Amino acid sequence: MTHISTDDVHYLAQLSNLQLGDEEAVALQADLEAIVTYIEQLSELDTSSVEPTYQVTGLQNVYRSDVVDDYGVSHEALVALAPDTQSGQVKVPKVLS
Amino acid sequence: MTIADAKALSAVDAVTQAIARARQHESFNAILHIQEDRALERARAVDAGEITGVLAGVPFIAKDNFLTFDGPTTAASTFLKDFHAPLQATAIEKLEAEGAICIGKANLDAFAHGGSTENSAFGVTKNAVDQTKVAGGSSGGSAAAVALEIVPFALGTDTGGSIRQPASFNGVVGVKPTYGTVSRYGVVAMASSTDTIGVLTSNVADANTVMEIMAGKDSKDMTTLPDFWSTRSLDGPLKIGLVTESMTDDVDEGVRIAVSSYVESLRSKGHTVEDVSMSLLKYALAIYYVVVPAEISSNLSRYDGIRYGRRATAESLAEVYGKSRDEGFMAENKRRIMIGSYVLSSGFFDAYYLQAQKARTLLINEFNELFSQYDVLVMPTAPTPGFAIGENAHDPVKMYLADIMTVPASLAGLPALSVPAGVDEHGLPVGVQLIGKQCDDGLLMALAQQMEAA
Numbered sequence: 001m002t003h004i005s006t007d008d009v010h011y012l013a014q015l016s017n018l019q020l021g022d023e024e025a026v027a028l029q030a031d032l033e034a035i036v037t038y039i040e041q042l043s044e045l046d047t048s049s050v051e052p053t054y055q056v057t058g059l060q061n062v063y064r065s066d067v068v069d070d071y072g073v074s075h076e077a078l079v080a081l082a083p084d085t086q087s088g089q090v091k092v093p094k095v096l097s
Numbered sequence: 098m099t100i101a102d103a104k105a106l107s108a109v110d111a112v113t114q115a116i117a118r119a120r121q122h123e124s125f126n127a128i129l130h131i132q133e134d135r136a137l138e139r140a141r142a143v144d145a146g147e148i149t150g151v152l153a154g155v156p157f158i159a160k161d162n163f164l165t166f167d168g169p170t171t172a173a174s175t176f177l178k179d180f181h182a183p184l185q186a187t188a189i190e191k192l193e194a195e196g197a198i199c200i201g202k203a204n205l206d207a208f209a210h211g212g213s214t215e216n217s218a219f220g221v222t223k224n225a226v227d228q229t230k231v232a233g234g235s236s237g238g239s240a241a242a243v244a245l246e247i248v249p250f251a252l253g254t255d256t257g258g259s260i261r262q263p264a265s266f267n268g269v270v271g272v273k274p275t276y277g278t279v280s281r282y283g284v285v286a287m288a289s290s291t292d293t294i295g296v297l298t299s300n301v302a303d304a305n306t307v308m309e310i311m312a313g314k315d316s317k318d319m320t321t322l323p324d325f326w327s328t329r330s331l332d333g334p335l336k337i338g339l340v341t342e343s344m345t346d347d348v349d350e351g352v353r354i355a356v357s358s359y360v361e362s363l364r365s366k367g368h369t370v371e372d373v374s375m376s377l378l379k380y381a382l383a384i385y386y387v388v389v390p391a392e393i394s395s396n397l398s399r400y401d402g403i404r405y406g407r408r409a410t411a412e413s414l415a416e417v418y419g420k421s422r423d424e425g426f427m428a429e430n431k432r433r434i435m436i437g438s439y440v441l442s443s444g445f446f447d448a449y450y451l452q453a454q455k456a457r458t459l460l461i462n463e464f465n466e467l468f469s470q471y472d473v474l475v476m477p478t479a480p481t482p483g484f485a486i487g488e489n490a491h492d493p494v495k496m497y498l499a500d501i502m503t504v505p506a507s508l509a510g511l512p513a514l515s516v517p518a519g520v521d522e523h524g525l526p527v528g529v530q531l532i533g534k535q536c537d538d539g540l541l542m543a544l545a546q547q548m549e550a551a
Contacts, residue, residue: 015438016394017401018431019419031432031493036439038494039383042452045459052454053461054290056510057277057535062319071317077183083408090404095414 002040004033098246100155100303108143108154108198112136115156115200118247125223127232127241128158131201135167139198151310153196158242158251160235161202162209162285165189172285173217174207176406176425186283187318188252188294188311195310200248203238207427208397209254209287211235212262212499215490216429223486225267226526230483233263233499236297240267243297250298250307256287257385258479258503260295261515265478265528268517270545271297272304273503275535276510277322279308280315288392289320291385291507301516301546308538322536329539331547335472337363338373343476343502351521352477359518359529360475362551368544370475373467377460378505384460385504386497387440387453393430394437400425432493461509473544474532477502478515482525502530512538516545 009029013020020028076088084091103111116136119128136156143154159165162172164182171177189199206216214222214237222237224230225244232241236253240263243251253260255273264271272295279294286292294311298304305328312326339360344353360370402408402421409420426434440449467474479502489496506513511532518529533541 009435012435012438012442015442016431016434017398017418017422018426018434019416019423020431021423024423024428024431027428028431028435031428032435032439034492034494035386035432035436035497038497039387039436039440039449039453042380042383042387042456043448045380045452045456047452047455047459050455050458052451053457054454056290056461056508057275057320057322059277059320059322064316064319071184073183078404081180081183081405083402083406092403093412093414093417 002033002036004029004036098249099299100152100249100306103155103249108140109137111154112140112156112198112200115248118245119201122245122247125225125228125241125245126220127204127222127238127245127247128201129161129171129173129204129219129238130168132165132167132199136198136200143196148196150194150196151306152192154198155196156198156200156248157192158201158203158239158248159189159199160205160239160251160253162205162254163189163252164283165199165202168202170202172208173205173219174425174427175218176400178218178407180406184283187280187315189283191311192307203236203242203251205238206235206429208285208430209235209256209259210393210429210433212258212496213489214238214263215486216427218427221486224483226524227483229485230525231266231486233266233483235259237263239297240264240269240271243267243269243299250296250303253295253297254284254287255293255295255507256291257389257507258500260297261503261513261528261530262479262499264297264515266483266526268520268526269297269299270301270304270517271295271515272308273506273513274308274312274538275322275512277320278326278538279311280318280321282315282317286396288389289396290392291389301542301549305542325536327539329543331543334367334369335544336470337368337370337473337475338467338471339370340375340378340474340476341372342375342378347480348477349481349521351482352480352527355518355521355527356477356529359548362548363475366547366551373471373474375463375467377463380456381460381505381508382497382501384453384456384508385500386436387449388457388508390433390437391441391450392437393433394441397430397434429493457508460505464509464511468534472533473541476530478528478530479503482521482527506532510535512541514541514545516549
């Protein structure tokens with residue numbers, strides 16, 4: 001059984017851009033440990049000389065013509081979805097404090 | 098209720114009655130919002146002869162991870178609670194082009210993460226047959242809506258069983274096509290290497306009608322296959338394999354009895370059914386719960402509170418990301434994202450992600466081997482009928498085990514149907530799963546239809 005520590009949970013939360021509460025981190029620790037223990041059984045399989053599968057239907061290099069296509073959705077309609085905008089731009093809080 | 102039942106009415110009557118039934122069955126929480134204005138407007142246009150097509154005036158419901166006009170598309174999450182899509186999914190556009198009318202959006206596990214529709218930010222969907230049981234998931238609302246005869250068809254998405262398993266729990270037909278059959282443009286992404294779009298109906302012929310319309314190459318989804326869908330009929334008896342590892346004592350007895358009886362009916366129709374072994378079946382779930390969280394962690398990074406969706410109040414940009422995601426995701430979303438981050442992180446990548454993708458190759462090889470001898474594989478859709486609400490809610494691994502029969506076809510991109518196979522001793526529906534070779538969807542439909550008529 002793989003041990004997942006509280007530090008591991010916070011590290012994974014950081015990698016995942018999740019700002020977790022302390023109580024939540026404790027609950028997730030037990031869940032993540034159970035899941036990782038379950039998926040660990042894959043180590044029983046001999047996969048030496050086996051190629052990984054990333055795509056199942058064999059499609060490769062699907063191209064489209066090199067023309068601008070807005071898919072029928074305007075710039076304005078997309079910017080309007082943002083929680084905060086100014087002058088047709090998406091507005092965000094300051095990046096550097 | 099069937100597509101023919103809806104077409105026997107005027108479009109306005111069909112839509113009005115469907116909306117009335119949706120309201121009458123509110124206690125099941127199958128539907129999140131009803132799109133009455135646009136639906137009635139389109140219905141009046143159908144009755145005036147301005148809109149025609151194969152499905153003219155036929156009402157349907159879409160899982161709330163399909164982008165649609167008139168009302169929000171929430172993916173059953175607080176993150177997208179007030180999200181109003183600026184475009185519609187290709188699947189919706191194609192159905193509308195044939196005159197179908199979307200009357201509302203169905204509940205699901207938030208972002209389609211789950212197998213019970215208990216992970217919705219807007220409450221649990223109840224099983225259409227027994228309100229103390231889950232509807233299954235993640236397309237639980239779609240399955241219940243069809244089983245309750247609110248609409249003749251409902252759209253779902255199936256990444257690891259999310260159409261088939263709720264179809265089984267509610268006693269309806271569920272179609273998960275070959276990977277790449279239907280464009281996913283305009284559908285909330287979960288795991289891009291297994292996400293598919295399909296349909297839930299009360300009978301196989303209706304499912305075929307809807308799939309035929311939705312299928313086809315779309316330049317907006319580069320993974321769509323060249324057009325291949327065709328309605329087929331059976332040329333003669335088939336050679337069918339019954340996966341023995343799916344019929345062990347671990348599987349609910351009522352499920353085994355129903356599947357065995359379906360197998361006997363297959364034999365009585367002249368088909369040959371033989372026991373076959375799939376040694377990798379027991380690893381499929383572990384493969385799935387590495388590959389899929391990995392893809393989820395990547396796909397869901399787009400929900401950061403910047404360009405759309407809910408933004409948390411925060412001072413700095415980093416805090417906007419962290420808090421928006423903490424507040425917008427459900428516990429199961431977080432588990433999957435964090436497991437994805439874990440299996441992809443440096444030091445663990447080879448042991449988990451790469452190993453899983455290699456094991457996936459072994460699983461595909463085993464399917465290929467079986468399909469060199471058999472036309473179709475048969476097994477239960479799920480190891481149990483619908484379980485009690487809350488029963489698995491505190492044990493994520495136990496919840497994942499509900500997907501054990503459905504994930505193999507997903508990992509290999511194969512078409513699979515769940516069709517009703519009767520009920521267990523408590524009256525709960527049981528589904529049987531038919532799995533075919535890639536692009537043999539038409540053969541599965543023809544077989545299921547022959548059996549349905551029996």
